[in-house]
Amino acid sequence: MSETINQAHFGEHLTLDGYGGSYEKLNDRELVLSCLSDLPKKLGMHPLAEPVIYAAADNQLRDPGGWSGFVVIAESHISIHTFPKRRFVSIDAYTCKNGFDPSIIERYFQEAFSLEDMETNFIKRGTKYPVENIFE
């Protein structure tokens, strides 16, 4: 694939679902927040605002509660949803800087939450993104 084509897609999106994580780490509000501040710096991304984080309550069903955090990057995002009681975390890292190495993000979260196993998808977003403005 030529460099021109690589440049043309809008962004790259890694979904990462992690299993067997540490209950304590997945339940640690400050740790989730610090990942949302720290990872954009590591990847050279520029947040538009401070991360936000919410507590999700146990609904006694499929969702046993945890932390849900989000940071908006210019113009993409990172999100983290943790489920400490299931040792599960569901993460999105969407960047409009192309060519990043997904293994850096995988390793980062594997270490942060002590994940035993993970499942990832790597998606090229906006493959027909116009390279020039249509309106000025």
Add this chain to the structure above:
Amino acid sequence: MSETINQAHFGEHLTLDGYGGSYEKLNDRELVLSCLSDLPKKLGMHPLAEPVIYAAADNQLRDPGGWSGFVVIAESHISIHTFPKRRFVSIDAYTCKNGFDPSIIERYFQEAFSLEDMETNFIKRGTKYPVENIFE
């Protein structure tokens, strides 16, 4: 695939990248916000908080600016990044209610932003999600 296996995955995630949208609609802060309030209701999802929206500035390069908004649902999210000058929008609708019909979401955004074309990915998230709590 048996129903048991269908139930086992954690959630479903639609990525939708839309082209040829209306400049006015993609540039309309209130419209982006109202999609983030309205769509969860249509899908029977329960937001944890009000939607948040930020203006992203034109960086004179690949990113000509637009609106970036998201709403955190228990426990998943919807995000919208608009690029009016490129008539482009990049959307994620991630829900932990399984079995939703992606075409409802596609039609919803096609109409909301008058999209001429779109590119989607449908991802089953957390296919090994534990159906019971590991910790109580």
